[in-house]
Every structure is written in C-alpha cells, then in structure tokens.
Amino acid sequence: MNKTSVKIREQSHYDDMLLALLPIILCACVMYSARVLLVCVVAFLTARISDVAMAVIRKQEVDTSDKSSTVAALVFCMMLPVSVPLYIVVVTVAVTVVLGKHAFGGKDVYPFSLAALAMCFAAVNWPNQALAAVTPLTKVSFWSGAAESALSGASQIKAGGLPYVSTINLLLGYHPGAMGSAFILVILSVAVFLLVGKRITWHIPVSFLATCAIIAIVFPRIYGVSRFDSLKLELLSSALIFYAVFMLNEPATTPHNPKAKIVFGVLSGVLTMLFRYFGSYEIGGCFALLLVNATEGFWDRLFSAGGIFENSRSFKAWIAQLGLNKKKAAPVTAGNVEIKKAKKSAARKSADKAAGSADTGNQLLDIISAAEDNIDQVEFTTRTIDVKQALKELEEKQKKEGR
Amino acid sequence: MDRKTKVNRELANWDDTVRRRKVLLSNPVFIKGLALAPLSVAATTLGNSLMLSIAVILILTPTRVITSLITRRMSVPLKTFFYPLTSAVVFGFAYYAMYKVFGTWPLNMGAYLPILVVDPLIVKNFEKTRKESFLYSIINGLRNTAGFVMACILLGTIREFLAYGSIGGLSIISVKLLPMARYSFGGFLIIGVMCALWNMYVNIYHDKLKKEAAGYELNG
DSSP states (O other): OOHHHHHHHHHHHHHHHHHHHHHHHHHHHHHSOTHHHHHHHHHHHHHHHHHHHHHHHTTOOOOTTOOHHHHHHHHHHHTSOTTOOHHHHHHHHHHIIIIIIGGGTSTTTOOSOHHHHHHHHHHHHOHHHHTOEEOTTOOOOTTTOOOOEEOOHHHHHHTTOOOOOOHHHHHHTOSSBOSSTTOHHHHHHHHHHHHHTTSSOSHHHHHHHHHHHHHHHHSOOOTTSOHHHHHHHHHHSSSHHHIIIIITTOTTTSOSSHHHHHHHHHHHHHHHHHHHHHSSSSOHHHHHHHHHHTTHHHHHHHHSTTSTTTOHHHHHHHHHHHTOOOOOOOOOOHHHHHHHHHHHHHHHHHHHHHHHHHHHHHHHHHHHHHHHHTGGGSOOOSSSOOHHHHHHHHHHHHHHHTO | OOHHHHHHHHHHTHHHHHHHTTTTTTOTTTTTOOSHHHHHHHOOSHHHHHHHHHHHHHHHHHHHHHHHHHGGGOOHHHHHHHHHHHHHHHHHHHHHHHHHHHTTGGGGGGGGTGGGGGOHHHHGGGGOOSOOOHHHHHHHHHHHHHHHHHHHHHHHHHHHHHHHSEETTEEOOSSOSOGGGGSHHHHHHHHHHHHHHHHHHHHHHHHHHHHHHHHHHHTO
C-alpha cells in the first residue's frame, strides 16, 4: 500500500469515527439533556478555530479535510459529565490542539492521543468538575450546567465500595457517569461497524480488554462479590470499552504492525489497571495511553522488517555470538550422507528460485519507478488504491502509446 | 541619523543589535533559557516574582562586577571557582537586607532563592575566556537583570491570573482559567509557550527590518 492510500485511509478513519460518535451523542442527548449538544458544538468550534489559527500562525494552508482535532474534541466531550462548565471545554480543547497537536508538527505526526491528553489536562486542572458524575434523566441547566452530582461506579470502586447497578443498566449506561462513555451496547455496536468497515483492527482493543480482564480476575479489588462480578463491574462501570474503541485506535498515535499492536494493547491494559489500582484518578486509561503512546514508534520498529524479531539473520547471528546454538556433530552414516545431499540439492533449487524471483523483483521495481515517473497519469478513483491494478493500467497505457 | 540608515545598519549588525537589546531581543529567560528552575517553581504569583526579582537585582550585577575585578589576573579554572563563591557571599548580604525589609516573605521561595547563587543566569559568564572590563560588567549585568526582572514579573502576573484569577492578590475574575499554572509543571508549560511567542516576536522584528531595508533599496 503506498503513502497516498495510507493518508486516504486515515482520513476516512476520522470520517467514520465522526459517524460512529453520532449514535453515542444521540444517546447522551436522550439520557441527559440537549446540553450535550451545546458542549459538543462548543468543543467542535474551538477545535476548528484553533486549527485555523495555528495554520495561519504557521503560515500553512488551512486543511479542511483534517478532522483529527474534531474527533478528539468530541471523544473528549463524551468522557466529561454533562454538568461541565463551558470554559473548561474551550480552554482544554484549545490547549490540546495548540500544544498537543501543532507544537509537535500537526496533522498525522503528533505523538500523543489528543483525546487522552485533553482528558488528563482537564482532570489535573479541574478534577471536581471534569470527573463529576450526573445521574441520567436528572434536570440540568442548559447554560450553566448546574446539576445534582452523584457518585459514579468507578469512583465507588476506587473508594473501596460496591456499586449497586444491575447488569442491564450497566450495559445501557443507565447509571451516574460521564456523558457518553457508559453506553456499552451502543459502543459495542459501533465497534462492530468500525471493525467491519476495517477502520479499526481487532488487535489493540482485544489485547487491551483481555489484559484488563485477566488482571481484574487474577487481582480483584472489589471484595464481597465473585471474581466474575468483579470483572463485570471493572469492565462495564467505567470507560474501558470506550477507550478501547475510540482512543486506542488513532492511526497517528498507534503502531501499524499487527504484532506491535498486540504488544501496545497489552501494555496499555497493564498500565491502565495499575493506574486504576494505585493512581489517584479514575481515568487511569488516559494517563496509561499517554505513557504507551511514547513507545509507539519503538514497537513498530521492533516488529517491522529489519527489527530484531523479524530479521532472522541478525537474530541468528546474535544467538551464534552467544554460543547458544552449538549442536553436536552428527555421526557419518550412509543415511546422513543422503540427507546432506538432499539438503544441498534443495538449497541449490531454492537459490535458483530466489535468483528468478530477484529478476521478477527487478522488473517490478522498474515498473514501479515508471509508475512514479508517470504518477499524474494514474487515476485514483477508489478510497483504497489497488497498486497492482494501477500498475496494470499504466502498462496497458504505455503499450497503447507504443512506449 | 535617518530611518533608512538606521534600519540598514541594524540589519547589517544584527548580532550586535541582539546583544545590545538584551532585554527584548536576547532576553536571558525567553531566548537564552536561563533561570528556568526558579521561575517555573517559585514565580507563581506577582508577589513571589517581585521577591525573586529583588534577589536577582541584589545579586547579579554586584556578583559580576566584583568577580570581574577579582578575576582580572586569574586563569579560567580559578575564575570558575570564584563566580559562585562571590555570588554566595553577595547572597548572604542580600538575604539579610531582604529579611530586614520584607520579614519572612523571602522564605516562601524555599530553596529557589539560595539556588540563585549557582544559577546559570549568574554563573554562565565564567565560560568566557575574554576578560570583562569594569564598565562592561556593570552594563551587561544591568541588561541581564532588566531582562530577567521583566520576564519574571510578566510570568508571575500571567501565572497568578491563570491560576487564581487575580493579579497581585486583587481578584479580577471568579473563574480559574488554568489552575495547573500554580504548579511547577504548569509553570514550565507557560514558560514554553512564552518562549515560543518571544521567538516569534524576534523573527517578526527581523523580517520587518529586512522588508524595510529592501523597500528603501527599491525606492532608491
């Protein structure tokens, strides 16, 4: 897959993320009030204005197709309570877009998840307002956001208590909490939509949730209930599933190699649970994600071609240096001689094959370089570009032109 | 001297201009990045900033002047040793004077007031192998002090406004815009932003000079 197609994919990722957030925002409007829309609109406008202002300051063109800030702003809103004052949303989103995104180079190159950064920023600055919880269907003032606050399930668990919420209410999100991170069923259906549309892969969410689940079962922190109930409350009463779907799959801040993704997910899970068990904030996932984001490039390098786990030659050489692969010499028998001969002929055959494939490879490289020269002639009509098809078309075109 | 000659001369001797205008174009804090530790930790309010500024006024220039007199015939390694030593002696007097005037207020700074003795803002000058003249040490010391005091008061005012919504203890707004500004990591973040803005200002000024000079050349 070439660079252009990767960029197109990332853009469609953000488009689909926006689409996926819509049902959650709708549910939040029903459960809480129309103030959810007000908070989302304020966050959206702040993100866009900050993007435009930074583009002007950096003397760059305003990129209207870049939706990463918008998605991050809306994801951040869904983790806030409905009673949050609007100035908190404005300051947090502006600081996150300016310092978290543009100070690091802007679109596609920022190292930390913007939504996680925003949530950590808000939690450190205004813990009482940003981490408050409101019971669904309570009266909320539209402009000031004044509402009766309650104790969320996550805070009850953190304080050593036991939240009395039925499983169906946990799944429906009908318990005190943030605006949109508690609608488990809706989030799961949205996750299926994103997985089927190949906008996210299973690697990070599954490895992250599996790690969290294993830790919750092996080291339960809720006493007086069975291990299964403890697991259920850990996973469903907080925003773990929301993190797994919306925050851990940002293309700019997560690895691209599947194996690296699994390690990334496992590490995020371990750190999230450590923050939740021993940290002072309930949003341990956000702090954990910021830490793991810093290692993203490392995992990709480690597992990509040339990395220590993929480059078998260097790995073998390394083992040889350690002297771990010294085998005993086999006794010389008629059978062994035959085996050696068979091995030699097989090696010769594979060498011939490799030479043949090298020729093919060279031809392919010639074709690719020709394609690069005539890149303006290739028509990119689909979202994901089929390179083989494009090359074929180019060859046919060249044949027709008699080149 | 007309404007055209002045602009062309400033542009031709840009490095000299920067050196001369230490307060703005070569600010010791925002451009050179000196004295960041006491500023990010201790300069949380306007009052604290004033206290820090007074300490620097009392320490920086006298240290430079005394050291330039003492180390005139000394080798560089000995000069290195004498800078913090002189600074420590001067700080002793300065602290006593501050204690007499302000009482226990300087204690609010914690370790960040005595740490000024070995702050790069004060001891960085020992790196220079060139001997500093008496007059130059006074001028340079005053320029550096003015640059630091300006940055310190600006930073303290901004941090107090963002963290508490007040300036000099006087409440301005009821909303706390950025409570983390009272912590050292918040201070570090704000210093970073201010450094970026300051550099932007210097670049804009440089570009403006360039454009003006080009305009004069075009118009003859």
